[in-house]
Amino acid sequence: MNLPVEQKRTFLERIYLVEIVKGLAITLRHALHNLFKQDFETFEYPDVRKEMPERYKGAHRLTTRPDGRVKCVACMCCAQVCPAKCITIEAGELDDDPIEKYPVEFQIDMLRCIYCGFCVEACPKDAIRMDTGIYEINAFTRQDMIHDKAYMTDLMAGKKPLAESFYRAHQDAAPPGYDLEEDRVLPVDEPRGL
Amino acid sequence: MPTVKIDGIEVEVPAGTNMIEAARKVGIDIPHYCYHPHLSIAGNCRMCLVDVEAGGRGPDIACNMMARDGLAIRTDTPQVATMRRATMEFLLKNHPLDCPICDQSGECRLQDYYMEYGQYESRLSDPKVTKHKRVDIGDHLVLDAERCIACSRCVRFGDEITGTGELRLFNRTDHTEIGIFPGARIQHDYQGNLADICPVGAITNKDFRFTKRVWYLKETDAVCTECATGCNVRVCHQQGQVFRLLPRRNDAVNKSWMCDHGRQAFEAITGLDRLLRARVQGQPADLDDAVAAAATLLREAGGGVAVVLGHSASNEANWALLKLTRDNLPNATVYAVAGNDPGAWDRSDDFLMDADKNANSAGIAALMAHDPAIRDRSDLVQALADGDVDVMLVLGDDVLGRLGADGAGVRVIHVGSFRCTTSDAATVVLPAAHPYEQDATWTNRDRRVQRGRRAIHPAGDSEPAWALMERLGAALGKAPGATSAAAAFKSLASSVESFSGMTYQSLGNGGAVLASPPSPPTDDEDALETIHA
Numbered sequence: 181m182n183l184p185v186e187q188k189r190t191f192l193e194r195i196y197l198v199e200i201v202k203g204l205a206i207t208l209r210h211a212l213h214n215l216f217k218q219d220f221e222t223f224e225y226p227d228v229r230k231e232m233p234e235r236y237k238g239a240h241r242l243t244t245r246p247d248g249r250v251k252c253v254a255c256m257c258c259a260q261v262c263p264a265k266c267i268t269i270e271a272g273e274l275d276d277d278p279i280e281k282y283p284v285e286f287q288i289d290m291l292r293c294i295y296c297g298f299c300v301e302a303c304p305k306d307a308i309r310m311d312t313g314i315y316e317i318n319a320f321t322r323q324d325m326i327h328d329k330a331y332m333t334d335l336m337a338g339k340k341p342l343a344e345s346f347y348r349a350h351q352d353a354a355p356p357g358y359d360l361e362e363d364r365v366l367p368v369d370e371p372r373g374l
Numbered sequence: 375m376p377t378v379k380i381d382g383i384e385v386e387v388p389a390g391t392n393m394i395e396a397a398r399k400v401g402i403d404i405p406h407y408c409y410h411p412h413l414s415i416a417g418n419c420r421m422c423l424v425d426v427e428a429g430g431r432g433p434d435i436a437c438n439m440m441a442r443d444g445l446a447i448r449t450d451t452p453q454v455a456t457m458r459r460a461t462m463e464f465l466l467k468n469h470p471l472d473c474p475i476c477d478q479s480g481e482c483r484l485q486d487y488y489m490e491y492g493q494y495e496s497r498l499s500d501p502k503v504t505k506h507k508r509v510d511i512g513d514h515l516v517l518d519a520e521r522c523i524a525c526s527r528c529v530r531f532g533d534e535i536t537g538t539g540e541l542r543l544f545n546r547t548d549h550t551e552i553g554i555f556p557g558a559r560i561q562h563d564y565q566g567n568l569a570d571i572c573p574v575g576a577i578t579n580k581d582f583r584f585t586k587r588v589w590y591l592k593e594t595d596a597v598c599t600e601c602a603t604g605c606n607v608r609v610c611h612q613q614g615q616v617f618r619l620l621p622r623r624n625d626a627v628n629k630s631w632m633c634d635h636g637r638q639a640f641e642a643i644t645g646l647d648r649l650l651r652a653r654v655q656g657q658p659a660d661l662d663d664a665v666a667a668a669a670t671l672l673r674e675a676g677g678g679v680a681v682v683l684g685h686s687a688s689n690e691a692n693w694a695l696l697k698l699t700r701d702n703l704p705n706a707t708v709y710a711v712a713g714n715d716p717g718a719w720d721r722s723d724d725f726l727m728d729a730d731k732n733a734n735s736a737g738i739a740a741l742m743a744h745d746p747a748i749r750d751r752s753d754l755v756q757a758l759a760d761g762d763v764d765v766m767l768v769l770g771d772d773v774l775g776r777l778g779a780d781g782a783g784v785r786v787i788h789v790g791s792f793r794c795t796t797s798d799a800a801t802v803v804l805p806a807a808h809p810y811e812q813d814a815t816w817t818n819r820d821r822r823v824q825r826g827r828r829a830i831h832p833a834g835d836s837e838p839a840w841a842l843m844e845r846l847g848a849a850l851g852k853a854p855g856a857t858s859a860a861a862a863f864k865s866l867a868s869s870v871e872s873f874s875g876m877t878y879q880s881l882g883n884g885g886a887v888l889a890s891p892p893s894p895p896t897d898d899e900d901a902l903e904t905i906h907a
Contacts (some may be wrong), residue, residue: 255474256587271584279474280508281584304474 232313237297239314240288242332243307250333252307254283258299266292267299286329290317308332379427379446393436393447394422404449405458405487407465407573408438408525412629413534415725419465419525421487424449433457451668455491462492468503468548468575472521478575480588484523505551511540512560514580514634514715517570519551522576525744528552528568535631535725536562537852563721566629566637570620580619581638594829595622595883597816598636599733599809603726603816605632606883609640609829610791616640616810616830624884627822633727635719643808643833647793650834651894653803661804661835665842668787668802669849672703675785677764679706680757683741683748684770684789684839685732687806688814689823689873691789692734692741692864693841695769696748697854697865698847706767708747710738711753715772717855728819732771733809740888744870751777758784767850769839770806772796791843804838804846807832813859814838815881817888824885825878 192198225229232238242250254271272284299308310334319325326355377386380397387396395411407419417438423570426432429445434451439445448454466484470625473479505519510807524543529552532539540558544551554560557790560568564788569579591610598605598619608620619640620631642648652664659667672679681699683692714731722729732738742748757763758779766773767787774781774795781799788800791808809816811832815825834839837845840854840862856862860878867873872888880886 253475254584256590257474260587260589275586279475336796 200223232315234311236315237295237300237310238312238334239290239317239335240293240299240308240327241312241335242286242329243309246334248306250283250286250329251305252283252286252303253279253281253305254286255281255304257302258308261298261302263296263298264292264294269281283329286332288327288332289325290327291322291325291345326336376441376443376444376445376670377875378441381448381450387441389441390557391441393424393439393441393445396441397436397449402449404436405483405491406437407483407523408527410630411623413527413530413571415419415529416526419523420461421458421465423454423461425451425454429602440639457890458487458491462488463494463497463868466492467498468520469523470502470520472518472575475584476518476521476575477578477583477588478521478572481616483573484764494858499503503548504527505549506553509553510559511570511577512565514565515538515560516578516580516583517552517554518552518576518578521574522552524550524552525573527571527573528577529597529769531568531571532560536564536568538797541568562724563633563635563727564631564725566632566634567621570630579618586612586617591617593620594810594827596810596826596829597733597818597824598632598639599816599826600636600639600731601722602728602730602732602735602819603628604733604816604822604824605636605726606885607632607636609700610767611829614830616643622883625731627818627820627824631726635721635727640810641832642792643810644790648805648808648833649791649793649797649805650836652805653800653833655801661837664802664804665845665849668804668846671785671787671802672706672767672846672850675765678757678762679703680754680763680766681706681708681709682754682766682768682771682773683710683738684768685712685735686712687770687810687839688736688809688816689734689737690814690856690859691806691843692737693767693866693870694840694843694847694854694856694862695767696741696745697742697869698843698850698852699767701852701854702847702850707749707753707757708745709749709751709757710742711751711754711771711773711776713751713776714736716775717888733816733818735817736819736821736888737815738804740817740821740872743872755779768796774799784879789839791836804842805834805836807836811836812838815863815878818885821888821890823881823883823888825871825881825883845847 209327242252244250254269259267261267266289268287269283270285271281274280274282289336297310375386375388377384378396380400380402383400383402385396389397394406396408397404404422404424406422408416409422415438416433420435422436423433425448426434427446427448431440469484471830477595479485503526507518507520509517525628526543527771529541529543532541540554544553565814566579568577590612592612593608593610596607596609598607606624608622609616610618610620619637621628621630623630633823651658652661653659654664654667667694676677681695683695718731721727755777763784765785769788773796775795786796788797788803789795789804789805797803809826810829813828815823817823838857840856840861841864842855856865863878867876876886
């Protein structure tokens with residue numbers, strides 16, 4: 181391993197004056213640039229929203245089969261791998277289906293979730309994804325921070341007044357499948373990202 | 375006893391021991407599917423193939439290789455590893471990838487041995503053979519024929535243990551499929567064992583189906599208290615809730631089996647009939663107040679006091695009750711009322727389900743031998759008829775129901791876990807913990823004292839019965855003086871001859887048989903020799 185060798189300072193560096201002027205020049209350059217160009221990296225949230233990268237880990241959603249039922253078979257792999265132990269699944273039996281097992285209830289406590297994405301990695305059925313791009317995960321009560329099966333299957337239904345007003349003003353910023361009239365994301369079969 | 379050599383380690387085993395058991399003795403695990411210690415040897419899974427170093431020809435299956443002098447086997451050669459991997463490949467060839475929805479996953483031998491000995495790339499290009507899935511073969515069982523590896527353990531169980539023989543292997547080669555004969559649905563009382571012995575997920579338990587992944591469950595060693603057999607069980611629980619019971623191997627009691635009634639008995643813990651709160655005059659009360667009310671009743675009884683030992687309560691509780699009576703209530707009479715509670719489970723056979731549904735009848739018998747003043751059922755009937763009983767203290771059993779009495783004119787103190795005729799008629803009810811909620815011992819029909827450990831916390835306000843006796847004793851003036859179940863048992867062992875020398879440590883997991891009452895001396899030398907041989 182090569183350790184960095186401390187360099188000897190030159191005479192000009194040792195008298196400091198030149199270096200100070202160099203630093204001031206950088207500050208002045210940024211000040212003049214921002215004065216005339218105005219391309220700030222600051223967003224006027226919530227009026228302006230940043231485009232999230234495709235692989236951004238947002239709120240979880242449960243994917244569905246073509247007939248609308250969740251793909252999840254309640255194998256508990258996600259609940260097992262979850263380091264925050266925030267996933268609770270209650271399994272049930274489907275009587276007339278070769279799939280046999282399904283989640284009667286599937287809850288994620290978003291207050292506990294650390295957004296590591298292990299649940300997505302562990303799922304053998306591609307039943308849970310974090311590709312919604314939703315980062316406004318908030319509520320007024322702790323109970324509302326527990327996302328259940330109905331919510332995650334039909335994401336954003338009847339929730340998110342903030343999203344509704346925002347998307348009304350900025351329709352092009354809405355996620356794919358977002359229906360303004362119903363204020364919810366309709367099921368999209370095409371995966372976003374991953 | 376022949377001496378055999380396994381991987382260079384010499385071990386002496388009884389004649390007739392096979393190499394799987396011999397290897398287990400020296401801590402070497404030989405993988406197997408079809409072999410089961412309590413079933414005959416079939417030798418068809420081929421997973422236990424080992425190399426024979428000396429004393430025979432190899433490779434050969436360890437399950438059918440009986441110990442003999444000069445036999446030396448190896449389980450650690452590359453050839454054995456290759457054989458195991460090849461066997462796994464055959465067994466898994468048509469096995470569906472059902473693990474996410476299979477109840478066996480987590481305790482599946484296919485998963486275990488694949489991770490240990492398999493780990494090959496699949497060479498299968500043809501589609502897998504499909505078979506019947508989710509077949510209803512019994513009241514408690516579901517069969518998934520695709521998952522079966524045709525080890526025939528279940529077939530042998532039906533032939534050898536229950537003798538009912540409903541299951542068979544049908545068809546040939548990779549179309550071999552386990553199934554029942556048409557109309558021969560499995561209806562015996564030991565169905566759960568089929569799910570237990572199935573090394574894969576082919577036969578699973580309907581009652582446990584999809585309720586919990588097994589790796590979340592913690593296991594506690596306990597004893598079933600549903601009848602006098604006292605099967606050894608493992609209580610599988612998570613966060614104070616019991617999800618299933620499994621039999622625990624004890625060759626002297628239940629081998630590897632248990633009945634379906636005992637298997638589902640844990641449901642009563644959270645059942646509607648469970649007594650969770652103390653009651654005085656039918657009204658819910660604080661436990662301390664109820665104990666005080668019970669003490670007042672006993673102290674100020676106008677007529678006679680009858681104390682009834684519990685045939686289903688633990689040794690510790692019965693001893694604490696007897697001791698507190700002798701210490702505090704010199705005028706009380708102690709009774710033991712044999713018989714089953716009305717409405718109790720009534721099936722019995724000559725295998726595991728005993729006709730006596732009390733878990734501790736032999737323990738009561740030992741106490742009666744110790745204290746001849748304990749009266750029996752007929753004496754209590756007489757005393758009740760004569761009106762000699764004013765206050766009756768009952769431990770556990772439904773005494774009024776057993777006697778068919780209505781308890782008019784008798785004020786009853788009931789210490790029990792479940793609602794019954796006696797608790798309904800009782801003036802004071804003290805809630806006792808369920809057997810799976812306490813450390814305690816029970817004495818089974820073969821006079822074997824067996825220890826159950828506490829799996830979960832007592833529900834509601836309930837406490838172990840011996841602890842309630844301590845409270846009651848303290849309220850009456852002199853407590854029996856035990857601070858733990860172990861201390862209560864120690865007090866019992868130091869006072870009652872047949873229990874002498876026993877401690878929780880010496881009981882261990884297998885239990886210990888009560889000392890017999892001394893037999894009359896004999897002059898017959900031959901008989902003595904036979905005994906000592």
